[in-house]
Amino acid sequence: MFRDGRTLPRLSGGYGSALGFGVGVLTTTAAVAGGAAGAPWLGLVASAVAVLAVSVVTTLPGAALTAAQCWGLHAGFVLGRAGAVALDERAARAAAVFLAAALLGTGLGWLATRAGARHAVPAPRSGKEGLAWPEPSHPECPEVAGPVSGGPASGTAATPSPARS
Numbered sequence: 001m002f003r004d005g006r007t008l009p010r011l012s013g014g015y016g017s018a019l020g021f022g023v024g025v026l027t028t029t030a031a032v033a034g035g036a037a038g039a040p041w042l043g044l045v046a047s048a049v050a051v052l053a054v055s056v057v058t059t060l061p062g063a064a065l066t067a068a069q070c071w072g073l074h075a076g077f078v079l080g081r082a083g084a085v086a087l088d089e090r091a092a093r094a095a096a097v098f099l100a101a102a103l104l105g106t107g108l109g110w111l112a113t114r115a116g117a118r119h120a121v122p123a124p125r126s127g128k129e130g131l132a133w134p135e136p137s138h139p140e141c142p143e144v145a146g147p148v149s150g151g152p153a154s155g156t157a158a159t160p161s162p163a164r165s
Helices: 011-033 041-055 061-077 089-118
Strands: none
Touching: 011 041, 011 061, 041 061, 041 089, 061 089
């Protein structure tokens, strides 16, 4: 769905970060359960794909926060143990991979937004040119139309209901 009729919607930084954290936790949990503690590249690839996917649908701040969160999860549970962040060469390499995935995903999201803008359905026009107006019910005053069903002049909304006894 188009937000303003011209561009595809993207999650703001806070919502993108929250989505990234949830996806990062699920990805890290699945990677560790699948044996990433013994093969850290498995967790790196899984988390990089997660960062890339979230970065496509969020803004640059959301993508950067997602990369940082996934790096912390990867360094703490795949490279380190029980949340103790490992600060070594492998963690630095993982940070670079996650940053690259975030930038690539943000770029792909930007391209998708621009492509959506070119193929978007135009926004509805406001005013009389885009709508069918009812015929006026007052011949001496053509700009006043008849009452709309359910409106105050129809008697349904303005008439109070009788009190029940």
